[in-house]
Amino acid sequence: MNDYKTTIGIEVHCELKTNSKMFSDSINNYGGVANVNINEVDFALPGTLPCMNEYGIELGLKAALALNCEINKKVVFDRKNYFYPDLPKGYQITQARNPIGVNGYVEIEVDGVKKKIGIHDIHIEEDTCKSTHAETKSYLDFNRNGVPLIEIVSEPDMSNEKEAMAYLEKLRELLLYTNVSDCKMEEGSMRCDVNVSVSKTDKLGTRTETKNIGSISSVGRAILAEAKRQIEELEAGREILEETRRFDEKKDCTILMRVKETGNDYRYFPEPNLPPYTLEDSFINRVKENMEVLPDVRRKTYLDAGIHPVNVEKIIANKEISDYLLGLNCNLVIASNLLLGEISAYLNKTEKKLEETKLSKEKFTVLVNKLDSKEINNQIFKEIVDTLMETEEDINKLVENQKANALSETDLTNIVEKLILENPESVEDYKQGKDRAIKYLMGQIMKETRGKADPALANQLLLQKLSEQ
Amino acid sequence: MNNYLDLSIKEIHELLVAKKITPVDLVEECYTRIGENSDLNSFITLNKTEAIEYARKLAEEEVEVDNLLWGIPIAIKDNISTKNIRTTCASKMLENYVPIYDATVIEKVKAAKMIIIGKTNMDEFAMGSASRTSYFGAPKNPVDKTKITGGSSGGSASCVAGNLVPIALGSDTGGSIRQPASYTGIVGMKPTYGRVSRYGLIAYGSSLDQIGPMTRNVYENALLLNTLVGKDKKDLTSVEREKEDFTRLIGKNIDGMKIAIPEFFVSSIVSPIIIEKLNHVVEILKENGATVEYVDMKYLDQVVTIYQIITMGEASSNLARFDGVKFGYRAENSESVEDMYANTRYEGFGTEVKRRIMVGSYLLSGENAKIYYDKALMIRNALKQEFNKFFEKYDFVFGPTTTTVAYGLDENLDDPRKSFMDDTLVMPVNMAGLPGINIPMGKDSDNMPIGLHIIGAHFEEARMYQIASFLENKLK
Amino acid sequence: MDKLTKEEVLHVAHLARIKVTDDEIEKYQVDLKKLLDDVDKIKDIEVESSELLVTPVEHESILRNDQDTRSVDFNEIKKNVPATTGNFVEVPVMVNE
Incomplete structure (x- = not known):
């Protein structure tokens, strides 16, 4: 059973983060009240014509550049004809013949091994209506119809579920970081169809397509299940048919939807209503120059700055923090610790975004520098963090006040000495090597100082004084 | 009864x-x-x-003295x-379809x-050459009511x-303005593709359709075209051009103009x-300082074939x-979506439309798209180049608009090819996106009207009106 | 007489999603064949151009600004919709989901 090789190719659809639709001037927003973000073009009323959204083209181009594609400078569209109620015109406007980007790649890393996954092409198209079904009727909401999409078609370059998942994570990361799409699989703004085949030889086996899988981890499970099914079929002497399947999350298996008709007959032809649009070099260059710093470049910066690899991935996974770190000129290790620690905790607690707080980058840099130079310690930072986030108060003043308010080392020493005198049993316990003595005394110190003591310093002083007993 | 409608618009x-008044x-x-x-069954x-x-509201307002079309039906x-x-x-x-928006030309x-x-009235979805495919019955030719329009x-x-009405809008995919204008003895212009916005024109063959004026004389045709043209951001195939008055060359002579007749x-x-009538026109042209040459132009005899492929292909998708x-007719009692499609389209479309959609779907399916559609677009390109070549040497291409005069309403009902053949002389213009105008030439x-077809280079409408008006006067 | 088979007629009718009844099928067999013979002539035409002319007047698309938007009230659109439920367009249940 182990001598089968699995081959995987993936088609990903992502909705573009535009304000309006791709070929109509209605608003790109769905999920709320049905049929509100629509006009006569979305309803394909007789006589209506498509127009092209400039920003939609720009985002398609940006995605193609981020995926290292060759760019087709002449942007043209085709009609993909088929009948379905969620497709109002009876055709989808897409780029079948000349996709905006071809021959690209993304680099993935699985178990420390790097691999390039080829991108066959990336093309711009439009989304369909959303439908819901009851027993005898279906109901259509046209809000989603016409939302700009890109479809990214990979080469069949992946050979196991880990690579497939890494590829999808990578795509998602790139499209999120370039602000092309919000890539929310659970909301359908990123959707995956996975082609799987197995073979014992170099000749590829017949592939099946498993459609609309709900999450990246499910993609992994679906691939395992489908490869297993295919191998069992072949071992049982049966043939694999070209089929469309879906993944059943609960049963952990793929289920047949339909056998593919002989060659999907989409009757493609060039869309006569959309004359070509030429991407000028100046436009392409502007998009390149304005491109966000890509995640792999950021990874390298963080690692070079000495941030722990685990934290690096945490930052990459949190675009808000990653963006905040851009261009900061201070100790990035300290900065990232603060952002992943106390500041994230604050944001979670208050359900705020960083940009909604008063923590300007300037203020934050001053803060990091003060910590870096040991002008303040973590304890002081913790005391002032809420004020920093919520008010415009000057950070230097805040720190001064806090220091004045804080315990001096002498004060703390006095308190430690006093507590040792007051608790001779604990001293005795300590001498006998009982750990709870330290714990108890530390508790007393914190109680006495109402939590103001720097725990590290208090601990150090306590041990020092005890050893002198 | 006054007969104001017998007067000119001026x-x-x-x-x-x-x-x-x-x-x-x-x-x-x-x-x-x-x-x-x-x-006559002219109206639906x-x-x-x-x-x-x-009209009553307008009657309360000041007449716009510079707008000759003010208050004109x-x-x-x-x-x-x-x-x-x-x-x-x-x-x-679409028997009960009431639009919620105006086409751009209607706004104008x-x-x-x-x-x-x-x-x-018209052929159903503009598919036909005699308006007999109308669900509402055929209109009749005012010259002889037993004849097609x-x-x-x-x-x-x-x-x-x-x-009945002094001016009208038509649309022309393969002669649909010029050919009926010829059969009924009026002036009909199909402007350059892109001159007039198609937004709101219910598509038949999107890469060929164009709206144009149908009028009693050349001057009024130019006048109406003045108001129709212009770039429209809702129609990306519409073209930005400097504003011009299409009547401006009317009245000038035609000395030195070069005409080709394929x-x-x-x-x-x-x-x-x-x-015979065309020969008479040639004489007039020569007498007035124009030159006429008979030329051999490629692909013209094959235009019907590429027209059929392109229009039926595009129509199968457009319809x-x-x-x-979403709108229009829906067959009742359909249990599945597939049933609803098949029944709705079976009951809602007439024979000609169904035939063309079926053939069009076939022409685009699988490998056929390459064999038929792509090749048709290549020939189309070659034909356009051929016209370009001639327009380097000649100002206009002339010919008759139709091969015969209007025939009887009950003739030629059985041949599905006839409706294409009727337009064989006027289709090349749509293929190359050129302007073409019909004027009566006898x-x-x-007493059945015979039409002259004048073809100009892209955006040459003003000069076409010039020569058309000149000939209109001479042929009176 | 030269004509299409019944199966061929039913195939193109299905592509076009148009029902064909038994009493019509014979006429379609003949009529469609005539049109298909017509368009088949294209195979014999020699052409020097390999470029496809999609739209006849050479010019470029002008793009629309993403920020300009416009909506139409569903109550307007609804007037022409054959069947609605609330704010939804209603159709017989869709299969092949």
């Missing part, structure tokens, strides 16, 4: 300016004439209440979207304060030729009487939206 305008007089006369000639829907109301082909006026495309499919017509009288803009031709246009497919889901012994 004369009517003077009466309006002098306050001797108001638009109400014109509109009422239109409806009287339409009523008296209801057997009349806009009577609203038109009279609007106009008829609109029923494949152009008119807000709140039923727009059927002469199909059962309204801005010029013309009064929309009604929606004219031609098509697909048959109703517009019929109402202008019958002088041999195919005077070949044996054309009736002798029509060739996919008529599926019973009559046969039965």
Whole structure:
């Protein structure tokens, strides 16, 4: 059973983060009240014509550049004809013949091994209506119809579920970081169809397509299940048919939807209503120059700055923090610790975004520098963090006040000495090597100082004084 | 009964300016004439209440002295979207469809304060050459009511030729303005592709369709075109051009103009009487300082084939939206979506439309798209290059508009190819996106009109009106 | 006489989603064949151009600004919709989901 090789190719659809639709001037927003973000073009009323959204083209181009594609400078569209109620015109406007980007790649890393996954092409198209079904009727909401999409078609370059998942994570990361799409699989703004085949030889086996899988981890499970099914079929002497399947999350298996008709007959032809649009070099260059710093470049910066690899991935996974770190000129290790620690905790607690707080980058840099130079310690930072986030108060003043308010080392020493005198049993316990003595005394110190003591310093002083007993 | 509608638009305008009449007089006369000639079946829907109301409102306003079309009644082909006026495309499919938006040309017509009288009869979805595929019955030729008007803009031709309404809009995919204009003896212009916005024109063959004016004379045609043209951001195929007055060259002579007549246009497919009339035009041209040469032009004899492939292919896709889901007819009692599609389209479309959609779907399916459609687009490109070549040397290409005069309403009903063959001389213009105009050049012994077809280079409409008007005068 | 088979007629009718009844099928067999013979002539045409002319007047698309938007009230659109439920367009239940 182990001598089968699995081959995987993936088609990903992502909705573009535009304000309006791709070929109509209605608003790109769905999920709320049905049929509100629509006009006569979305309803394909007789006589209506498509127009092209400039920003939609720009985002398609940006995605193609981020995926290292060759760019087709002449942007043209085709009609993909088929009948379905969620497709109002009876055709989808897409780029079948000349996709905006071809021959690209993304680099993935699985178990420390790097691999390039080829991108066959990336093309711009439009989304369909959303439908819901009851027993005898279906109901259509046209809000989603016409939302700009890109479809990214990979080469069949992946050979196991880990690579497939890494590829999808990578795509998602790139499209999120370039602000092309919000890539929310659970909301359908990123959707995956996975082609799987197995073979014992170099000749590829017949592939099946498993459609609309709900999450990246499910993609992994679906691939395992489908490869297993295919191998069992072949071992049982049966043939694999070209089929469309879906993944059943609960049963952990793929289920047949339909056998593919002989060659999907989409009757493609060039869309006569959309004359070509030429991407000028100046436009392409502007998009390149304005491109966000890509995640792999950021990874390298963080690692070079000495941030722990685990934290690096945490930052990459949190675009808000990653963006905040851009261009900061201070100790990035300290900065990232603060952002992943106390500041994230604050944001979670208050359900705020960083940009909604008063923590300007300037203020934050001053803060990091003060910590870096040991002008303040973590304890002081913790005391002032809420004020920093919520008010415009000057950070230097805040720190001064806090220091004045804080315990001096002498004060703390006095308190430690006093507590040792007051608790001779604990001293005795300590001498006998009982750990709870330290714990108890530390508790007393914190109680006495109402939590103001720097725990590290208090601990150090306590041990020092005890050893002198 | 006054006969204001027999006057020219200029004369009517003077009466309006002098306050001797108001638009109400014109509109009422239109409806009287339409009523008296209801057997012509020119209209599918009349806009009577609203038109009279609007005319009354205009009567209270100052006449725009510089706007010759102010208060002038106009008829609109029923494949152009008119807000709140039923727009059927002469199909059962849209029998009860009332648009919620105006086509861009309708916005322009309204801005010029013309009064929309009604929606004219046509071939169903503009597919046909005799307007006989209309779900509402064929319109009749005012010259001889037993004869066809031609098509697909048959109703517009019929109402202008019958002088029921002075001007009308038609649309032309493969001759649908010029051919009925020829059969009924009026002037019809298909402008350069991209001159007039197609937004709101219910598509038949998107890369060929163009809206244009149908009028009683050349001057009024140019006048109406003035208001129709312009880049429209809702139609990306519409073209930005400097504003021009299409009447500006009318009245100038034609000395030195060079005219080519392709041999195919005077070949044996054309009736002798029509060739005779064309020869007479050639004499007039030569007498007035123009030169005429007979030339051999490639691909003209193959245009019907590529026209069939391109229009049926595009139509099969353009008409996919008529599926019973969003508007128009839906067959009742369908249990599944597939049933609803098949029944709705079976019951809603007429025979000609169904035939063309079926063939079109086949032509685009699988490998056929390459064999037929792509090749047709290559020949189309070659044909356009061929025209370009000739326009380097010649100002215009001339020929007859049709191969015969209008035939009987009950003739040639059985051959599905006939409707294509009727337009064989005028289709090349749509293929190359060129402007083409029909003007009357005489009559046969039965008094049936014969049309002259003038083809210009892209955006040469003003010069075409110049020579057309010159010949119109000489042929009077 | 030269004509299509019944199966061929039913195939193109299905592509076009148009029902064909038994009493019509024979006429379609003949009529469609005539049109298909016509378009088949294209195979014999020699052409020097390999470029496809999609739209006849050479010019470029002008793009629309993403920020300009416009909506139409569903109550307007609804007037022409054959069947609605609330704010939804209603159709017989869709299969093949």
